Amino acid sequence: MADEISKELFKKYELPRLPYNLDALEPYISKDIMDVHYNGHHKGYVTTTNKLVDRFEGVVKGSTTSYDIQGIIRGMVFNLNGHKLHSLYWNNMAPESKSEGGPGGIAGDMINKQYGSLDRFKQILFETANSLPGTGWTTLNYDVENGNLQLMTYENHFMNQIAELPIVLILDEFEHAYYLQYKNKRADYVDAWWKLINWDDVEKRLRKAINRAEK
Numbered sequence: 001m002a003d004e005i006s007k008e009l010f011k012k013y014e015l016p017r018l019p020y021n022l023d024a025l026e027p028y029i030s031k032d033i034m035d036v037h038y039n040g041h042h043k044g045y046v047t048t049t050n051k052l053v054d055r056f057e058g059v060v061k062g063s064t065t066s067y068d069i070q071g072i073i074r075g076m077v078f079n080l081n082g083h084k085l086h087s088l089y090w091n092n093m094a095p096e097s098k099s100e101g102g103p104g105g106i107a108g109d110m111i112n113k114q115y116g117s118l119d120r121f122k123q124i125l126f127e128t129a130n131s132l133p134g135t136g137w138t139t140l141n142y143d144v145e146n147g148n149l150q151l152m153t154y155e156n157h158f159m160n161q162i163a164e165l166p167i168v169l170i171l172d173e174f175e176h177a178y179y180l181q182y183k184n185k186r187a188d189y190v191d192a193w194w195k196l197i198n199w200d201d202v203e204k205r206l207r208k209a210i211n212r213a214e215k
């Protein structure tokens with residue numbers, strides 16, 4: 001029994017490496033924002049998730065006898081999704097020199113077919129992003145059921161989501177993502193973020209989602 005209790009049943013999460021330096025997205029996103037955002041907020045989500053994984057494991061093993069399971073699960077969903085969404089967000093951006101040219105490949109074709117043009121897509125994306133009440137994310141998701149590229153917003157880290165829609169493009173709209181630099185001008189941050197989109201990553205995520213749908 002002692003061996004069973006000491007054995008780790010649930011794996012821990014790790015803060016992924018940033019794919020560029022903290023100052024690589026300047027002048028659009030400052031080094032100070034990246035430092036607080038990555039080393040503060042994202043790291044915090046990972047640390048808290050791991051504490052909750054420990055706590056959950058204690059519940060499963062019976063070694064934790066006094067607990068609030070709803071509190072553990074709600075905390076887990078918030079922090080673990082915070083970790084996963086940020087991991088997508090970092091890789092979905094690139095220094096401006098790498099992000100020029102817009103989408104090519106399948107992503108470019110599908111955006112043109114479903115939205116008419118890249119300009120129209122950008123316009124609707126900005127309207128969607130700027131309509132988000134309070135805090136959350138704007139995403140472009142691939143629907144594995146019918147191939148729609150659907151713009152959505154996630155309120156907070158977890159509300160207003162649809163199941164089974166892999167994210168191909170993601171914008172963080174929490175105040176910690178822009179406030180140090182843009183203050184209350186969130187739309188200016190959205191404009192700047194557009195210049196940082198890593199379209200290669202969008203294409204890679206879309207192909208992965210399509211492959212998953214075809215299996």
Ligand SMILES: [Fe+2]
Binds near residue numbers: 086172177
């Ligand atoms: Fe964030």
